Amino acid sequence: MTTKTRALTAQEARALPAMPTAQAAFAAIGVSNDLGYQLIRDGEFPVEVIKLGARALRVRRSDLLDFLGIPEENGDGAGAGTPTPLAERTTESTGK
Secondary structure (H helix, E strand, C coil): CCCCCCCCCHHHHHCCCCCCEHHHHHHHHCCCHHHHHHHHHCCCCCCCCEEECCCEEECCHHHHHHHHCCCCCCCCCCCCCCCCCHHHHHHHHHCC
C-alpha cells in the first residue's frame, strides 16, 4: 500500500521555526521521509541541508520558502521585512 504525503500549506510553512528539521522540510515539500533522506544522501535535496552534531539535520526556513515560491509575509503586508545586514547596523550605531 502506498501512502500519499500532503505538502504543508503556505501558512503552515511560514509558521515553521527559522531552522526546521529535515522531517519538517520533507513535509513542506510533500515527500516521504525515505525519499527526503535519499535526496539528501544523493546531494539532490532542493535546499541546503545543515548538519548539526552527529545526526541532526536542519534547513533554513527562508531557503525552503524560496524553493516553494512562498513569500515570507502573510499577504497583508505584515510579514518579515528584509533585515538590515549586521555591518550596516554596526556602522549606523557606532557612527563609523
